[in-house]
Amino acid sequence: MTWAYLGAAILIEVAGTLCLGMASRGRGKRWLAGTVTGYLAAFTFLSLALNGGMALGVAYGIWAAAGVALTAVATRVLFGEPLTKVMGAGIGLIAVGVLCIELGAGH
Amino acid sequence: MRKWLLLSTAILLEVTATLSLRGALDHPAFYVLVALGYVGSLTVLALVLRAGLALGVAYGIWGASGVALTAILAALFFGDPLTGVMGIGIALVIGGVLCVELGAQSARSAPPAQSAPSPRSRDEGAPS
Numbered sequence: 001m002t003w004a005y006l007g008a009a010i011l012i013e014v015a016g017t018l019c020l021g022m023a024s025r026g027r028g029k030r031w032l033a034g035t036v037t038g039y040l041a042a043f044t045f046l047s048l049a050l051n052g053g054m055a056l057g058v059a060y061g062i063w064a065a066a067g068v069a070l071t072a073v074a075t076r077v078l079f080g081e082p083l084t085k086v087m088g089a090g091i092g093l094i095a096v097g098v099l100c101i102e103l104g105a106g107h
Numbered sequence: 108m109r110k111w112l113l114l115s116t117a118i119l120l121e122v123t124a125t126l127s128l129r130g131a132l133d134h135p136a137f138y139v140l141v142a143l144g145y146v147g148s149l150t151v152l153a154l155v156l157r158a159g160l161a162l163g164v165a166y167g168i169w170g171a172s173g174v175a176l177t178a179i180l181a182a183l184f185f186g187d188p189l190t191g192v193m194g195i196g197i198a199l200v201i202g203g204v205l206c207v208e209l210g211a212q213s214a215r216s217a218p219p220a221q222s223a224p225s226p227r228s229r230d231e232g233a234p235s
Contacts, residue, residue: 017166020149024156035149043145047128055187056129057178057197064170065200071166072207081163082214090206093199100196104188 002052009045010063012038014070018078025079061101065094110158113151118169120148122176129185161215167208171201 016038023031049059069091076083124144131137155165178197182189 017162020153020156021162024153024162039145039149043128043141047131050129050132056125056181056185057187057189057193060125060177060181061174061197061200064174065204068167068170068204068207072163072211075163082211084210084214086210086213087207090203090208090210093203093206095203097196097199097201097203100199101193102196104190104192104194104196 002049002054005045005049005052006054006059006063009042009049010066010070012045013042013063013067014074016042017067017071018074021075021079058101062098065098069094110155110160113155113158114160114165114168117148117151117155117165118172118176120144120151121169121173122180124148125173125177126180126184129181161211163211164208167204167211171204171208174200174204 016035019031019034019038023029023035046059046063050056072083072087072091075081121144124141127137127140127144131141152165152169156162175197178187178189178193181187
């Protein structure tokens, strides 16, 4: 269940970050409201994951890194920002790093 | 220079808030620090974007620094596990985040690849 909470926290946080991107492009206050709501909900789910016994370094590391990778892909799709080979390699490194954190913390 | 100072402030506020999130499990009074830290961090991050730092760059550095600081400080304050494999994982994550961020920065500063026809496609289109 803690992993479901963490997954929800990641997805909601990416949505909040994309709203922040829209707001910074001058699309108005509606997007800032989405940003605030998204981040509040994301931190609530992160808190639930910690409450379920997940270590802070594990939860935060996976949350932040997955957020960076997903945001890079989403800004490519939504805003047409570039996604180069170096960025693709970075996303791969993040995935392997998250796996190491998960395996190293667990057992 | 100003945008980097703002970004550092956003990182410190955010790490403080994240550690408070863990502390609030035992002492609910920490939720005050959680709220102040995250609202402050988000506000400063918006200022960073307004100061001209791209979303991917700001977010990448914010994320990489936050992961490292949070893992180390959580081990110090709360006795959370920090094993060798986890240390390698955190280093990989930081490297990956920096690759995403630096790749985005260099791609943005280069001219768009599709705006001008490449010499090769021009040759193919020319009559022989």
